[in-house]
Amino acid sequence: xxxxxxxxxxxxxxxxxxxxxxxxxxxxxxxxxxxxxxxxxxxxxxxxxxxxxxxxxxxxxxxxxxxxxxxxxxxxxxxxxxxxxxxxxxxxxxxxxxxxxxxxxxxxxxxxxxxxxxxxxxxxxxxxxxxxxxxxxxxxxxxxxxxxxxxxxxxxxxxxxxxxxxxxxxxxxxxxxxxxxxxxxxxxxxxxxxxxxxxxxxxxxxxxxxxxxxxxxxxxxxxxxxxxxxxxxx
Amino acid sequence: xxxxxxxxxxxxxxxxxxxxxxxxxxxxxxxxxxxxxxxxxxxxxxxxxxxxxxxxxxxxxxxxxxxxxxxxxxxxxxxxxxxxxxxxxxxxxxxxxxxxxxxxxxxxxxxxxxxxxxxxxxxxxxxxxxxxxxxxxxxxxxxxxxxxxxxxxxxxxxxxxxxxxxxxxxxxxxxxxxxxxxxxxxxxxxxxxxxxxxxxxxxxxxxxxxxxxxxxxxxxxxxxxxxxxxxxxxxxxx
Ligand SMILES: Nc1ncnc2c1ncn2[C@@H]1O[C@H](COP(=O)(O)OP(=O)(O)O)[C@@H](O)[C@H]1O
Ligand SMILES: [Mg+2]
Numbered sequence: 266x267x268x269x270x271x272x273x274x275x276x277x278x279x280x281x282x283x284x285x286x287x288x289x290x291x292x293x294x295x296x297x298x299x300x301x302x303x304x305x306x307x308x309x310x311x312x313x314x315x316x317x318x319x320x321x322x323x324x325x326x327x328x329x330x331x332x333x334x335x336x337x338x339x340x341x342x343x344x345x346x347x348x349x350x351x352x353x354x355x356x357x358x359x360x361x362x363x364x365x366x367x368x369x370x371x372x373x374x375x376x377x378x379x380x381x382x383x384x385x386x387x388x389x390x391x392x393x394x395x396x397x398x399x400x401x402x403x404x405x406x407x408x409x410x411x412x413x414x415x416x417x418x419x420x421x422x423x424x425x426x427x428x429x430x431x432x433x434x435x436x437x438x439x440x441x442x443x444x445x446x447x448x449x450x451x452x453x454x455x456x457x458x459x460x461x462x463x464x465x466x467x468x469x470x471x472x473x474x475x476x477x478x479x480x481x482x483x484x485x486x487x488x489x490x491x492x493x494x495x496x497x498x499x
Numbered sequence: 500x501x502x503x504x505x506x507x508x509x510x511x512x513x514x515x516x517x518x519x520x521x522x523x524x525x526x527x528x529x530x531x532x533x534x535x536x537x538x539x540x541x542x543x544x545x546x547x548x549x550x551x552x553x554x555x556x557x558x559x560x561x562x563x564x565x566x567x568x569x570x571x572x573x574x575x576x577x578x579x580x581x582x583x584x585x586x587x588x589x590x591x592x593x594x595x596x597x598x599x600x601x602x603x604x605x606x607x608x609x610x611x612x613x614x615x616x617x618x619x620x621x622x623x624x625x626x627x628x629x630x631x632x633x634x635x636x637x638x639x640x641x642x643x644x645x646x647x648x649x650x651x652x653x654x655x656x657x658x659x660x661x662x663x664x665x666x667x668x669x670x671x672x673x674x675x676x677x678x679x680x681x682x683x684x685x686x687x688x689x690x691x692x693x694x695x696x697x698x699x700x701x702x703x704x705x706x707x708x709x710x711x712x713x714x715x716x717x718x719x720x721x722x723x724x725x726x727x728x729x730x731x732x733x734x735x736x737x
Contacts, residue, residue: 391587398584401555403573404600412596416587 272470279471291475294452297365298433301372305432306425308373309381314410316381317388328385334378339371343438346371350442363444368452371438376428383427387420388413419491426487430480453479502651502683503567504575505531507552511561514551522547522707524561529685532699533678536715537687539704540736545687546581548704549654552685553578575651579658583641585629590621593629593640597648615643620669635666642670646677653677655686659693671697691731695719703727705736 279287316328348354350362350370361367391413399409414421436454443450445459453476460469506528513523522544529535537545550556552563554573565572577597586593594612599605616622619639629640638658645653655674659667667690674697678684688694694701698715703722711718711727722728730736 395584395586397555397578397580398586401553401578401580402597402600408600412586 268466268470271467273474275467276471276474280475287472287475289448290451290453290456290472291479293365293450294433294454294476295479297368297439297452298372298429301369301376301432302425302429304369305373305376305380305428306421309377309428310384310414310421310424311410312377313381313384314388314413316385317392317413318406318409331378331385332382335382337375337378338437339375339435340437340441342371342374343441346374346438346442362442363446363450365443365450367442368439368450371442372432372435375435375438376432379431380424380428383424384417384421387417387424391417422487422491426484429483433476433480502531502681504565504572504651505529505683506566507531508564509552509561510564512551512558512563513560514547514556515559516557520559520707521556522551522704525551525707525709527702527709527712531683532714534674534684534686534697534699535702536694536698536700537685537702537704538694538730539710540730543704544707545704546656547707548702549578549656549685549687553654576653577645577648577650578654579638579641579645579656581656581658581660583634583637585632585637585640587628587630589626590616590629590632590640591625593644594647597644601648611647615647619643619673635662638662639666639670642673646673646682650682652683652685655684657687657689659688659690667693703730 278284312331316324316331346367347362349356350359350367351357352362361370392409395409395412395416399412404412434454436458439450439452440455440458443452443455445451445455451459453472457469457472457476460466460472509525509527509529511523512525512527514521525548537548539545547556551558553576554563554569555578567575586596588596591609591612594615595603595605595608598608598611603611613622613625616625619642621636621640621643629637632640642655642658645655658670658674662670671693674684674686678699686697688697694715698718701711701713701715701718702709703711703718703724703726705726711722711724713723717723718727719731722731726736
């Protein structure tokens with residue numbers, strides 16, 4: 266328990282003194298995961314809406330695959346991205362390995378199936394509700410998708426939050442493709458892994474508390490925003 | 500208003516679901532009489548016929564021919580469902596939706612929406628969420644949303660089922676005005692009084708087939724078949 270309390274104390278100290286290393290690491294965590302979230306949402310949500318409104322031969326299989334990919338082991342994603350980005354790999358020429366970009370790519374791959382699956386469920390329900398009306402109005406496929414995405418935006422926010430939680434808490438893939446390089450690719454989770462390995466539990470815990478605090482703050486902020494929306498006029 | 504949809508010619512039309520015929524074979528010639536009221540006992544196929552004509556139910560056999568091409572016909576008609584479908588948006592946004600998807604400018608759409616909301620007594624609370632409206636208000640909103648694009652034909656499936664007398668009267672008023680503007684109406688109803696007040700012609704369905712198709716006056720004064728007569732008398736029709 267001693268480690269716990271001293272971790273808490275150290276966390277408080279690091280935060281209150283605006284420890285520059287901690288701030289930089291936390292900021293990088295946020296930057297990487299929010300960027301990954303943005304890219305993943307832009308890919309996953311239209312995909313989810315498309316799968317809701319469009320009937321085609323392999324639709325069920327695509328949805329099943331998407332659901333299955335939610336369970337993709339991050340370490341394996343990291344390994345594959347590593348191979349693709351390594352100097353001898355097909356994208357080696359881009360020189361992305363051990364950069365935040367590589368970490369973003371890995372996180373996008375991990376959270377796209379998660380966001381798409383959660384989003385698809387609510388979009389499918391909304392589509393059932395809207396189907397007859399939108400068919401009757403003879404709107405285009407693109408208009409259907411945009412209408413669903415807009416009117417389900419609250420549920421989509423939840424999907425995005427789940428994706429963000431998975432991204433910012435992920436360690437296996439970004440450790441491999443980012444390399445946990447100090448001042449370059451070190452983020453909260455990889456720093457925790459490192460400090461734990463070194464036996465510095467207090468610092469590891471401090472970083473852990475900061476990570477949890479960020480996650481909770483983001484969730485609260487988003488819920489607060491969507492609450493004000495439900496009371497407001499739009 | 501010139502109506503480009505009629506005459507409508509339906510030949511041997513059958514709609515199935517899971518291999519089972521729901522209605523048909525249907526033979527029907529509509530010339531655009533104003534208000535066509537589709538009547539018949541529960542389950543006789545009124546809803547399915549309306550949806551079939553609109554293109555919202557599958558046509559498994561036969562043909563449905565409008566005077567113009569399919570795509571044009573589709574764009575010129577709207578449908579008000581028995582259970583109104585509300586977009587999870589404000590009243591205003593529900594009203595401007597069909598205009599906006601047709602490329603009408605925001606300012607013009609808003610102006611139209613305000614006009615229609617006023618007309619249906621929904622003007623005071625344009626920013627209210629449509630799903631939170633009462634059944635009658637939702638039905639009125641659905642009607643306004645269907646008429647706002649100035650369609651040549653509007654389908655209404657039991658537009659006044661379970662509405663109070665005042666709402667029903669307001670809706671009938673709108674329908675009469677709509678007819679006067681040259682818009683054709685094809686509607687189903689359970690309500691004999693409403694059918695008498697509104698119908699120009701009656702299509703009487705029985706067991707998924709057109710049993711009688713006559714001018715309204717003739718239908719109510721002297722139905723040609725014993726089944727229609729029994730239906731008018733409120734008897735159970737087999
Ligand atoms: N979704 C459906 N699945 C199976 N049968 C249906 C469905 N909708 C309607 N039917 C059947 O088709 C027939 C016509 O129904 P409907 O058009 O709703 O009649 P009405 O509107 O005159 O009451 C009925 O026998 C009904 O049971
Ligand atoms: Mg019906």
